[in-house]
Amino acid sequence: MAPAVIRKISDSTVRRLSLYLRALEDLGQEGSETVSSETLSARVGTTAAQVRKDLSALGSFGKRGLGYPVASLLDRVRDALGLDRTWRVALVGAGRIGSALHAYPNFGDRGFRIVSVLDRRPGRVGDVWGGVTIRGVEELEDVIRTERIEILILAVPPEAAQDIATRAAGAGVRGILNFAPVRLRVPEDVAVNEVNLTLELEAISHAIRRRIPDPREGTP
Amino acid sequence: MAPAVIRKISDSTVRRLSLYLRALEDLGQEGSETVSSETLSARVGTTAAQVRKDLSALGSFGKRGLGYPVASLLDRVRDALGLDRTWRVALVGAGRIGSALHAYPNFGDRGFRIVSVLDRRPGRVGDVWGGVTIRGVEELEDVIRTERIEILILAVPPEAAQDIATRAAGAGVRGILNFAPVRLRVPEDVAVNEVNLTLELEAISHAIRRRIPDPREGTP
DNA sequence: AGCTGTGAATATGTTCACAGCG
DNA sequence: CGCTGTGAACATATTCACAGCT
Numbered sequence: 001m002a003p004a005v006i007r008k009i010s011d012s013t014v015r016r017l018s019l020y021l022r023a024l025e026d027l028g029q030e031g032s033e034t035v036s037s038e039t040l041s042a043r044v045g046t047t048a049a050q051v052r053k054d055l056s057a058l059g060s061f062g063k064r065g066l067g068y069p070v071a072s073l074l075d076r077v078r079d080a081l082g083l084d085r086t087w088r089v090a091l092v093g094a095g096r097i098g099s100a101l102h103a104y105p106n107f108g109d110r111g112f113r114i115v116s117v118l119d120r121r122p123g124r125v126g127d128v129w130g131g132v133t134i135r136g137v138e139e140l141e142d143v144i145r146t147e148r149i150e151i152l153i154l155a156v157p158p159e160a161a162q163d164i165a166t167r168a169a170g171a172g173v174r175g176i177l178n179f180a181p182v183r184l185r186v187p188e189d190v191a192v193n194e195v196n197l198t199l200e201l202e203a204i205s206h207a208i209r210r211r212i213p214d215p216r217e218g219t220p
Numbered sequence: 221m222a223p224a225v226i227r228k229i230s231d232s233t234v235r236r237l238s239l240y241l242r243a244l245e246d247l248g249q250e251g252s253e254t255v256s257s258e259t260l261s262a263r264v265g266t267t268a269a270q271v272r273k274d275l276s277a278l279g280s281f282g283k284r285g286l287g288y289p290v291a292s293l294l295d296r297v298r299d300a301l302g303l304d305r306t307w308r309v310a311l312v313g314a315g316r317i318g319s320a321l322h323a324y325p326n327f328g329d330r331g332f333r334i335v336s337v338l339d340r341r342p343g344r345v346g347d348v349w350g351g352v353t354i355r356g357v358e359e360l361e362d363v364i365r366t367e368r369i370e371i372l373i374l375a376v377p378p379e380a381a382q383d384i385a386t387r388a389a390g391a392g393v394r395g396i397l398n399f400a401p402v403r404l405r406v407p408e409d410v411a412v413n414e415v416n417l418t419l420e421l422e423a424i425s426h427a428i429r430r431r432i433p434d435p436r437e438g439t440p
Numbered sequence: 441a442g443c444t445g446t447g448a449a450t451a452t453g454t455t456c457a458c459a460g461c462g
Numbered sequence: 463c464g465c466t467g468t469g470a471a472c473a474t475a476t477t478c479a480c481a482g483c484t
Contacts, residue, residue, distance in 0.1 A: 009426070009430075010474075010475075011423070012474090012475070012476095013475095014422075014423055014426050014427075015419060015423060017422075017426075018416070018418070018419040018422045018423070019403070019416075019419070021422075022401060036442090036443065036444090037443075037444075038443085043403075044403060045403040046476095047476080047477070048443095049476075049477055049478070049479095050475095050476065050477080052443090052444060052445065052446085053445085053446080053475090053476080053477090055444090055445095056444085056445055056446070060444075060445060060446095062443075062444050062445080063443080063444080063483090063484070064442075064443050064444045064445085064482075064483045064484055065441075065442045065443050065444080065483075065484050066442080066443070066444090066484075067442090067443070067444085068444090080426065081422045081425055081426045082422075082425035082426050082428060082429035083422065083425060087421075087425060089421075095320075096316075096319055096320035096323050096324075097320045097324075099316055099319075099320065100315075100316035100317045100319065100320040101417070103316050104316075104317075104417060106401065106417070106418045107417075107418060107421060110418055110421070110422065112418075112421050112425075150428065151421070151424060151425075151428075174428045174431075175424035175425070175427065175428050176424075177420055177421055177424060181242060181326065183239070183263075183264060183265040189431055191424050191427035191428055191431065192424075193420045193421075193423055193424050193427075195415065195417070195420055196238070196239075197321070197324060197326070197327075197415070198238070198326045198327060198330055198332075199235060199238040199239070200397055200413045200415055201307075201309075201327060201330070201332050201371070201397055201413075202234075202237075202238045202241075202301045202302075202303065202330065203231070203234055203235060203238070203413055204371060204395035204396075204397060204411050204412075204413050205301055205302035205303060205307060205332075205371075205395070206229070206234050206237075206300065206301050206302050207395065207411035207413075208302060208370065208371075208394045208395050208411055209302035210229075211394070211409055211411065230452080230453075232452095232453065232454095233453095256464090256465065256466090257465075257466075258465085267454080267455070268465090269454075269455055269456070269457095270453095270454065270455080272465090272466060272467065272468085273453095273454080273455090273467085273468085275466090275467090276466085276467055276468070280466075280467060280468095282465080282466050282467080283461090283462065283465085283466080284460075284461045284462050284464075284465050284466045284467085285461075285462050285463075285464045285465050285466080286462075286464080286465070286466090287464090287465070287466085288466085
C-alpha cells in the first residue's frame with residue numbers, strides 16, 4: 001500500500017499541496033466524497049489545470065468524469081508532505097514570537113509536536129509552558145539527542161541564530177524553521193525555511209506603490 | 221523628488237531587494253563605502269549575476285571596476301520598496317500572534333507604524349498596548365478612516381478573516397498582511413500577502429522526507 | 441457527457457558570458 | 463585590469479488544449 005512518491009515534486013507544488021490539504025479537510029468535513037480540479041482550484045485560488053498538474057505528481061487516481069475521491073486524495077497529499085506521522089519539534093526562543101508559536105493550535109493538528117522549549121535567559125529557564133519546562137539553550141545538543149528532535153523552530157535574536165543552527169545541525173536536527181532575519185548556513189542535508197516578517201510587509205509596501213495612487217494621498 | 225520607477229520589478233526580485241536592504245544596512249554599519257555584486261550575493265545567499273540583474277531594475281549606477289556605492293544603493297532600494305516614508309498600520313487581533321507582531325521591533329525600524337490595535341473580544345478592548353488603546357473590531361471602518369490606515373495586519377481566527385478583509389478594503393485599506401490560513405478575496409487594488417506558518421513547517425517535513433528516503437518506500 | 445492526465449506552447453525566472461566603461 | 467550591465471541561452475513554472483477513460 002501507499003506507493004512511494006514517484007516524481008520529483010517542485011517547491012511551488014509542495015506549497016500548493018499544503019493549501020489543497022486544508023481545502024480537502026474542509027471538503028471532507030462538509031461531506032463531499034469527491035472533488036473536481038475546478039472546485040479545488042477555486043478554493044485555494046489557482047487554476048484547474050494547475051491542480052491537475054500538481055496532483056499528477058502524486059500518481060494518477062482521479063476518476064475521469066467524476067473528480068478525485070476526497071478521502072484518498074487526503075491520504076496521498078498527507079503522505080507527500082510527510083504528515084503520515086508526528087514530528088518531534090523543539091522551540092528555541094521563549095520570547096513573544098516563541099510564545100505565539102508554542103500556542104499555535106494548527107501545528108499540533110498537523111502532527112508537529114513541540115516537545116521541548118529552550119531559552120537563553122536565566123529568568124525564563126524553569127518556567128513551564130503547557131507542561132513543558134523551559135531549559136537553558138546550553139542544553140541544546142543534549143535535548144536534541146535525548147528528546148530525538150527532528151525539527152527546530154528558531155525564534156531568537158538574529159545574532160544568536162547562526163550559532164544555534166550550527167549546533168543543532170551538528171546534533172542531528174533535520175530541519176529548521178527560522179524566524180530570525182538572517183540567512184543560515186547549514187549542511188546540505190538540513191532543510192531550512194526562512195520566515196521573514198519584515199520582508200512580507202515590504203513586499204506589500206512595494207505593491208501599494210506600484211498600483212494606482214491612493215486618492216486620499218495629499219489630503220491632510 | 222519622487223522616486224522614478226523605471227522597470228517592472230518582479231515579485232522574486234522585490235523579495236530579494238528586501239534581503240539586499242538588510243545586508244546593505246549591515247555593510248554601511250561596518251563602514252563599507254562600496255560593495256561588489258559578488259560580496260552582496262554572498263551575504264544574502266544568491267549569485268553575483270542575480271544581484272546585478274536585480275539591481276539593474278533600479279537603474280544603472282554601479283561603478284565598473286569598483287562596485288556599487290553603498291549609501292546611494294541603500295536609497296534606491298528603499299525607494300523601490302516604498303520605504304522612503306512611514307506607513308500607518310492597524311493590527312486586528314490582539315491574541316498571541318498579534319501581541320508578538322505588535323512588539324516586533326523590525327517593523328518600526330522600517331517605517332511601519334502600528335497606530336491602532338483592534339480585537340473582537342470585549343475583555344481585550346480597553347487594554348493599552350504600548351500607548352495604543354485596543355478598540356472593538358466593530359470600529360474598524362471608523363479607525364481606518366480617522367487614523368488614515370493604509371496597511372492592515374490580520375491576526376484573527378480564520379473564520380473571521382474574510383469579513384474583516386472585505387470591510388477593510390471597503391474602508392480604503394491598500395494592503396493586508398494575513399496570518400489566518402485562508403485565501404482572502406479582495407478587490408484587485410488591495411495588495412495581499414499571506415503568511416502561512418503551518419505551510420512552512422509542512423514544506424520542511426516534505427524536504428526531510430525527500431532527502432533520506434524512508435526505507436519502507438523502496439518498493440517499485 | 442464530464443472530467444482527468446499530459447504533451448506542447450507559452451511565460452517567467454535564472455545563469456552564462458562577454459562587451460565596455462571606469 | 464575589475465567589475466557592471468545586459469542580451470542570449472537555459473531552466474522552471476504555468477497555461478492551453480485535447481485525447482482518452484468512466
